[in-house]
Amino acid sequence: MSSARKNPWKKTKTSEGIKYKYDFQDKNWGIKRIKRTFNTAEEASTFHQNLMKNAMSISRGDKPERSFGEALIEYLTLIEAEGKLALSSDESDLLTLRWPFYYNGRWHRLEELPMNDREGGIIWGIGRYKQDLEKVIRRSYIKKGIYHLRREKDLMQWYLQPNPADDLQPKPRTSVSCPTTLARLERAKGRGPFSSDTLRRRLSLVKTILTTAWKDWRWLDQDLGALIQLDKPSKARISFLVQTQYDALLNVADEYFSYLIRAAKNIGWRQQNIIGLTWDRVHFPEYNTDGQGQTTKTPGYLRIDKFNKSTKDFDPRDRKQRRIRTKNQDDLDTVMTEEIETLLREMLLKKHLNSSVVFHRGVGNYWRDFRRRWTTAKKRAGIPSKFRWHDLRHTWATDRINEGVPKHIIMEEQGWKDPDMVDRYAHIQREARYNALETVKKKAG
Numbered sequence: 001m002s003s004a005r006k007n008p009w010k011k012t013k014t015s016e017g018i019k020y021k022y023d024f025q026d027k028n029w030g031i032k033r034i035k036r037t038f039n040t041a042e043e044a045s046t047f048h049q050n051l052m053k054n055a056m057s058i059s060r061g062d063k064p065e066r067s068f069g070e071a072l073i074e075y076l077t078l079i080e081a082e083g084k085l086a087l088s089s090d091e092s093d094l095l096t097l098r099w100p101f102y103y104n105g106r107w108h109r110l111e112e113l114p115m116n117d118r119e120g121g122i123i124w125g126i127g128r129y130k131q132d133l134e135k136v137i138r139r140s141y142i143k144k145g146i147y148h149l150r151r152e153k154d155l156m157q158w159y160l161q162p163n164p165a166d167d168l169q170p171k172p173r174t175s176v177s178c179p180t181t182l183a184r185l186e187r188a189k190g191r192g193p194f195s196s197d198t199l200r201r202r203l204s205l206v207k208t209i210l211t212t213a214w215k216d217w218r219w220l221d222q223d224l225g226a227l228i229q230l231d232k233p234s235k236a237r238i239s240f241l242v243q244t245q246y247d248a249l250l251n252v253a254d255e256y257f258s259y260l261i262r263a264a265k266n267i268g269w270r271q272q273n274i275i276g277l278t279w280d281r282v283h284f285p286e287y288n289t290d291g292q293g294q295t296t297k298t299p300g301y302l303r304i305d306k307f308n309k310s311t312k313d314f315d316p317r318d319r320k321q322r323r324i325r326t327k328n329q330d331d332l333d334t335v336m337t338e339e340i341e342t343l344l345r346e347m348l349l350k351k352h353l354n355s356s357v358v359f360h361r362g363v364g365n366y367w368r369d370f371r372r373r374w375t376t377a378k379k380r381a382g383i384p385s386k387f388r389w390h391d392l393r394h395t396w397a398t399d400r401i402n403e404g405v406p407k408h409i410i411m412e413e414q415g416w417k418d419p420d421m422v423d424r425y426a427h428i429q430r431e432a433r434y435n436a437l438e439t440v441k442k443k444a445g
Helices: 041-059 068-081 088-096 122-133 179-187 196-215 243-252 255-267 271-275 338-349 371-381 391-402 407-414 426-444
Strands: 009-014 017-026 031-038 101-103 106-108 136-142 145-152 155-161 286-289 295-298 301-304 332-335
Touching: 009 041, 017 041, 031 041, 041 106, 068 196, 088 196, 101 122, 106 122, 122 196, 136 179, 155 179, 243 255, 243 371, 255 271, 255 338, 255 371, 255 391, 332 407, 391 407
Parallel strands: none
Antiparallel strands: 009 017, 017 031, 101 106, 136 145, 145 155, 286 295, 301 332
C-alpha cells in the first residue's frame, strides 16, 4: 500500500475467477488510498502508470488529467440539478456509455479512459466503442436481461450484456451457452442492430460532455469534443393519417379508446400529457354580451403549468410527473378549437364524480400501457404496423400546415422552441399548395 511496492496489486481467486486487487496510496505524490479490482494484471498496470503520470504532472503545476468517468458523473449531476433528464432515453444513453468494449485482447471502459486525444484516451476509446456496437446485429430481452447477437468474423454468438447500473464497476458481456436460453432468444421477436441515429446520439453525448468539460469546467486545455466526428443524421420520419384512415381507426376502437385517439389527433399533445389532462386545466370559452346586445367570445384553452424543478419532489424519471409537465418543462397553453370543445363536452358528460381525469378508461382512472390495444386497432383498421402513437401528433401538425396556419402559431400551440420542428413538414405544405393550384386550374379549364 505504499510507493515502495513495485506492483501494488495481488492476484486473487474469487467466485468470478482470477482477479487482481489493486490497493495503493502515496502521500509524497498526494495520492489518496485507491482500492480497485481488475480482470488482468495488464489493466492494473496501465491504471497504475496513468495514476503516477498524472500525479507527476500535477506536481509540475499542470492541470490534473481527469478520467471520462469523472466528467460523466459531473455531467449527470448537472443535468439532474437542472431537470434536463426529461426522458428515459437520456438516462439509458448515459448508462450504455458504461458498457465495457473489447479491443485488442482486453476489455476497456470509457469511464476509465483519460480525457486526451492520445492512444488509449477518450477520443481513441469512443471510436473503438462505436466499432464494438456496430457488430451487434440483433437485440432481445428476457425479463430484465439484455442480450446481443454479435457478428464476429464469420461467427455469430449471443451475449448477455449486464446492466451497468448493477455494479460499481460495469461487468463485461458474457457468452450464452444455455440451450434453453438460446432457444428463447431465437424465438423472440427482438430488435435489429443499433441504428445510425442511436450511435450518433451516444457519440454526440460524449461530444457534449467533453466540450462542457473544456468550456464550462475548465478541466481541459482544448475542446476534445470538436475531434469527434458524427455521422449525418438520417432523414426524420414523418408519418400521418389521412381522413379515411383516421375514420377507420375510430370505427374499430372502443368508445373510451376512440376518445383518446381523437384527443391525440385534435390536441396534438404528447401521449403522457393527453393521458394526464385533468379538468382543472380545461378552460372552456366564455361569452360576454355588451349593452348593445353584441356577444363576444373569449377562446377556451388547455393549460400545462410550468413545473417547479426546484422542489425536492421533482423527479425527471417519474412517468406520473410527465403527465403534468411538458418535455421542456415550460408553460403551455393550447387554444380550444371547435373540434376540441366538442370532444371535451362529450367527455364532460362522461365525467366521474370522484375523478378529475378527462380522458379516462371508463371508470375515472388514468390510461396505462395500451400497446396491445393500439396494435390491434391498427391491424383492424388497415393502418401500417409502423405507424406510432406519436404519429398522431404528426397528423395534427400536418393538418395545421395544410390549413395554412402560420409557423409561429403552430410553434406556440405545441410549445416548440425550434422553427426546424415545423420546417420538417415543409414538403407536406408544398404538396398541399400543389394540389390547391391543380384544383384551381382544373376548375378554370
